[in-house]
Amino acid sequence: MPTITIDPVTRIEGHSKITIQLDNQGEVQDARFHVTQVRGFEKLCEGRPFTEMPALMARICGICPTSHLLASSKACDGIMAVRIPETAEKLRRIMNLAQITQSHALSFFYLSSPDFLLGMDADPEERNIMGVVRKYPAMARDGIKLRQFGQCVVETLGGKRVHPGWIVPGGVSHPLQAEQRDQILAAIPEAIRITRGALHWFKGQIESFRAEVRSFANFPSMFLAMANDANEFSAYNGWLRFIDSNLNIVADHITGADYMNYIGESCNDDSYLKSTYFKPLGLAGGMYRVGPLARLNMCKSAGTPQADEELAEFRELERHSVLSSFYYHYARLIEILYSIERMETLLHDSEILGKNVRAHAAPNNFEGVGILEAPRGTLIHHYHIDQNGLIEKANLVIATGHNNLAINHGVLQVARQFVKGNTLEQGMLNRVEAVVRAFDPCLSCSTHATGEMPLDIQLLDADGTLLDRLRR
Amino acid sequence: MVPCSTGCAGSKRVIRVLLIGYGNTLRGDDALGPMALERLRTTLPEMEYISCHQLGPELAERLAACDLAVFVDASGNGEPGAVHVVRLSPEPSHAASFTHHVQPTALLHLAKELYGRAPQAMLVTGTGATFDSGEELSAQGQLALDRICRLVPLLVRDFPAMW
Numbered sequence: 001m002p003t004i005t006i007d008p009v010t011r012i013e014g015h016s017k018i019t020i021q022l023d024n025q026g027e028v029q030d031a032r033f034h035v036t037q038v039r040g041f042e043k044l045c046e047g048r049p050f051t052e053m054p055a056l057m058a059r060i061c062g063i064c065p066t067s068h069l070l071a072s073s074k075a076c077d078g079i080m081a082v083r084i085p086e087t088a089e090k091l092r093r094i095m096n097l098a099q100i101t102q103s104h105a106l107s108f109f110y111l112s113s114p115d116f117l118l119g120m121d122a123d124p125e126e127r128n129i130m131g132v133v134r135k136y137p138a139m140a141r142d143g144i145k146l147r148q149f150g151q152c153v154v155e156t157l158g159g160k161r162v163h164p165g166w167i168v169p170g171g172v173s174h175p176l177q178a179e180q181r182d183q184i185l186a187a188i189p190e191a192i193r194i195t196r197g198a199l200h201w202f203k204g205q206i207e208s209f210r211a212e213v214r215s216f217a218n219f220p221s222m223f224l225a226m227a228n229d230a231n232e233f234s235a236y237n238g239w240l241r242f243i244d245s246n247l248n249i250v251a252d253h254i255t256g257a258d259y260m261n262y263i264g265e266s267c268n269d270d271s272y273l274k275s276t277y278f279k280p281l282g283l284a285g286g287m288y289r290v291g292p293l294a295r296l297n298m299c300k301s302a303g304t305p306q307a308d309e310e311l312a313e314f315r316e317l318e319r320h321s322v323l324s325s326f327y328y329h330y331a332r333l334i335e336i337l338y339s340i341e342r343m344e345t346l347l348h349d350s351e352i353l354g355k356n357v358r359a360h361a362a363p364n365n366f367e368g369v370g371i372l373e374a375p376r377g378t379l380i381h382h383y384h385i386d387q388n389g390l391i392e393k394a395n396l397v398i399a400t401g402h403n404n405l406a407i408n409h410g411v412l413q414v415a416r417q418f419v420k421g422n423t424l425e426q427g428m429l430n431r432v433e434a435v436v437r438a439f440d441p442c443l444s445c446s447t448h449a450t451g452e453m454p455l456d457i458q459l460l461d462a463d464g465t466l467l468d469r470l471r472r
Numbered sequence: 473m474v475p476c477s478t479g480c481a482g483s484k485r486v487i488r489v490l491l492i493g494y495g496n497t498l499r500g501d502d503a504l505g506p507m508a509l510e511r512l513r514t515t516l517p518e519m520e521y522i523s524c525h526q527l528g529p530e531l532a533e534r535l536a537a538c539d540l541a542v543f544v545d546a547s548g549n550g551e552p553g554a555v556h557v558v559r560l561s562p563e564p565s566h567a568a569s570f571t572h573h574v575q576p577t578a579l580l581h582l583a584k585e586l587y588g589r590a591p592q593a594m595l596v597t598g599t600g601a602t603f604d605s606g607e608e609l610s611a612q613g614q615l616a617l618d619r620i621c622r623l624v625p626l627l628v629r630d631f632p633a634m635w
Contacts (some may be wrong), residue, residue, distance in 0.1 A: 057615040110529075130564050133585050141586050160527045164633075 006432060015441055020415045028419050031412040033272035033404070033436060035443050038348040042394045046196040047449035050079055050363065051169055053394075057381065058163050060396075063106065064442055066099035066154055067374035069167045070236075071381040074370025076169030077383060078256065081364035087354035088171030090346050093236045095157050095167060096372065097346075098113075100235065101191070102150025102338075104292070104332040107440040108198065109143025112329055113377045116205055116432050120212070121427035139201075142194045146336070153343065156180050171358035181347050186210035191340050192306070199310060199333045209326060215417035216435045217325030217410025220245035221287050222278055223294035224263075224402060226373045227252070229446055231300035233307075235373035242278060242288060243298060246320045250278070256369025259380060263397060273443065275404040276397060289354045290377025291439065292331035297321040302334070304341035310334045310471055323436045324409055332440075335375075376404050376440050400441040410435045476557045484557045489519040490538040490591070491629050492576075494527055495546050499612035501600025504546035508598075508620045516625055530580055536587030540631050542624060543576045552612035555619040557627065560593040561611035594627065596620055 007017030021030040032209050042242045048056060057072040057108070058065035070092060079083055084092075114127045151161040158164025166173050206213065226234040240254035242262070254262050256443035264279040264286065277286030288294075302308045311334060317327065344390050346352060363385060370381040377399030384393040400407075414435040418428045493509030495502040506523045513521055520538065522531065527543075532551070535541050541562070550556065565578035576595055584590040598616030600609075609617060 130566075137586050142533065144586070145527050151530060160525070162526075412475065461588075 001169075006429060016436070016441075018411055018420055018436070020411075022419075026420070028412070028415045030417075031408070031415040031432075032270060033407050033411050034271040036271075042396055045391050045394050048369075048391050050076055050383060050389050052390055053381075053383060053410075054167060054169065055165065057396075061161050061442060063103060064099070064374060064376075065163045066095055066158070066167075067372060067379055068381070069158075069164065069374040070096055071145055071370040071379045073167045073244050074454075075256075075368040075381040076370070077368065077381050078368030079140065079296060079365050079383065079389075080169055080359070080361040080362045080368075081361050082170050082359040084171040084359050085354070088236070088350050088357040088359075089359065090130065090165060090349055090352055091172050091176055094346050095341050096152065096162075096236050097343045098150045098157070099155035099341045099342075100150075100373075100375045101336050102147050102154065103334050103440075105147035105150060108329060108332050108373075111146065111440070112434075112437055113139065113143065114210075115200070115430070115437070116329075120430050120434065124430070127430070131465065139198075142197065146198075147196045148190060149187050149318070149340075152187065153184050156184060168358065173358065175357050176213055176353055177357050178353060179294045181352065185344065185347055188340055188344050189274060193237070195333060195337045195340065196306070199330075199337065201332060206330070210297060211417070212431065212434070213324045213326045214286070215414050215431075216438055217406055217413060218323050219322060219409065219413065221289050221295050221409075222250055222287050222404055223321065224290050224378055225295045225298040226371070226378065227298060232303035233295060233299045233301070234305070235295075235339075238401070240371065240378065240397060241298060245323060247297065251280070255372055256380075259369065259371070259382075259397075263380075263402075265397065265401070271404075273404050274401050275408075276402050276471070277334045277405060281407075286375075288402065289325070289410065290399050290402040291375075291423055293322060293325065293328050293330060294377065295373060296331045302338045304338050304345070307334055307338035310337060325406070325435065325461045328440065339374070359415055374399055376442055378402060398442075400439070400443060403439050403441065407436055407439050407441065410439075484491035487540060487632065488538040489540045489542065489546065489631070490522065491516075491542045491624070492522045492527070492531065493544040494524050496525060498605060498607060499536045500554075500602045500604050500606045501548045501598075501609055501616070502603050503607070504598045504600060504613060504617055504620065505544040505610065507534050507609070507617055508624070511617070511621050512568060512624055515621070516628070519628070527576065527579055527610045528567070529574055530577070531574075532579055533553070533587055535571070535579060535583040535593075536589050537589055538591045540595040540628065541576075541591045542627065543593065544620060544624070545595065546603075546605065546613075547597035548600065552599050552610070553615035553619075554599045555616055555623060556597050556599075557623070558595045558597075560595055562590045572595060573581075596627070598619040610627055 003019050003021050005019045016035045019032050023029045054069050054072040057068040060068050103364050114132055116126045118131050138281050154164055155161045158166040222244050224242050228234045228238040241252045242250040244250050251262055262279050266275045266283050277283045302311050311365040368383050372379045380393040380397040386392050418431045477554050484493040495505040497506050509523045509533050557631035561575035561599040562581035562584050564616050597621050601612040602610045
C-alpha cells in the first residue's frame, strides 16, 4: 500500500514525522503523526529528593521551562501539604501568564505567521521567518517585541529567560520589588497595542483561509481545561472539567486526587508520544482537545475587559463550541491579550509586594499532584516519594499528549482534503504540517527529550516502492 | 562606551560597545562566554553587557543601537585553551524559525533588516576541553578565559582604529 512519510515535520518544537497511507487508487486511507524523540525524564528523576524536582523538571524544555517549574512546584506543595502565601500565589500566576504570552507569541509570529503572511503554497525557501522579515518587517518587529515582553517578565521575576528559578516548593524564593513591578507595568501598553493589532490583522485574514478552517482538525470532540466557580478563564487554580462539542459538561470537579479515573494514557507502537483519552469512553471514543481552543470554549468569560470583547466576537464563529483547530491561532492571540490584562491587574494588587512569599514544611504526604494550564494545554505533574523524600515514581501528562488523538485525526482529515494522487506538492505537504502546527505541539515536553525537526515525505506504492520524495 | 578617536576630531562622541557572552553555565567550558562577561563587567564597566544561554532574535534591537558588538562564545574546534577572533558581517539565516538559537551573523542581519542598521561586530571564541555537566572550567578552559579577558579590552580599545 502506498505510503507518504513527512519526516521531519518543520516549524514545531521537537522531532516528528507524518506517514500518509494511500490506497491503490491513490486516495488517502490513513495518516499518522509519529513522535520520534525518546521519553526519559520520568525515569531519570527517580531517587532524587523531591525538592529538586522543580529545577530538574524545568530542564525538560527550553520553551516551556516555566510551565514545568510551576506544575512541579504545585506537586511539591501537595507533598508538603502547604497552602502557599497569597502573595506567592499571585506572583506564580503572573509568571504563568508571562509564559503563556511569550510561548503564544513564539507560536503565532515565529512558527505560523509565514503560512498566514506568505501563503500555504509559497515556496518553502521563502515561507519561513526570514521571508516574513523581508516582506513584513513591521509584523516581525511586533512579534519579536511581544515575545520579548513575556520573556522579560519571566527574567525579571525568575532571574533568567530560559530555565528560570524563583518558583520553589511552598511559594517563591523572594518577594517582588517595587522597581521590578514598575518596569513590567511600563511595558504593558505597548504589549497590548501589538496584540490588538495582531488580532485585528488576523481576523481580517480568516476569510482567505476558509479551506483550512474547514479541514484543519475541524470535527466534534470533547475539550478539557481548568475550570472555576466563576466560569472565568483559569490557568493556575481550579479543577478540571470535560465538556462536549455542544458545551455540555461531561465530567467536572476533577482534582489531582482523581484525575487518573478520567484520564487514561495509551502507549503507541509507532510513536514515543503517549495518547491520553477520556477514560470512561475508552481509547476509541475518548478523544479530546486541550489548549487555547479548549480554554476559550470552556470559560463563560475571560474576566478582563478587552479579552472579553474579543471572546464575544470569537464565540460568534460557531453556534456552540468553536471546533476548527485553525482557530487555535485566533484563540492564542485572545489569550495573550487576557494574560497581559490580568498581569496588569495582579501587579496593581495591594499585596503583590508582600514579603511573606514562602511556606516551609517537611514532607507530609507521600504523593503530590500539580495541575496547571500551560500555553499548549493542561499540564499534570504527579509524584510519589518514599519515607526519605526521594522520588519513587513520577508521571507527567503533557498538553501534546492530551492532543495526540486529535492531532492524528486532524492530519488524516487534512490529508484527505489536500493530498491527491501519486505526486507530492509542497503546498499540500505544508498543509499537512500546518494542521500539526495549529496545535503548537511541544515534543520536547511531551517526550521529555531535546532536538530539532527536519522534513522528509516519502510516497510509496503498494509494494513499498518509492514513488516520490520531498525533503527539507 | 569608549571615546571615539577617529572621524570626529574634537567631538565628544562615544562609541557604544555591547558585549554578548553566551553559553550553558552547567556544561563545563561552554560557560566561557558568560564567565568572561562577569569578569569583564568589573574591569570595563562603561560597556553594555548581555549574558544569555543562547542567542535569540530579541537581541537584534539592542544590536542595532550599538556601534560595536563583541560576541563571546566557547568553541569545540581547535586547540583547547586557544582564542580566536573573527570579524562578522550580516548574513541571512537559512533556519525555518528562530525558536532556540540564532547565529551571530543572522542576528546582525536581523538588526539591519528590522531596525535599519547593524553594528561592526566580532566573535571571540575560546576553545574548551570539556563540555560535560558541571559548573567548573577545565584547566584549558580557564586558560582561554584568561586570554579572552586580556584580549577583549584591547580589541575594544583599538576598535576605532581598526574599522
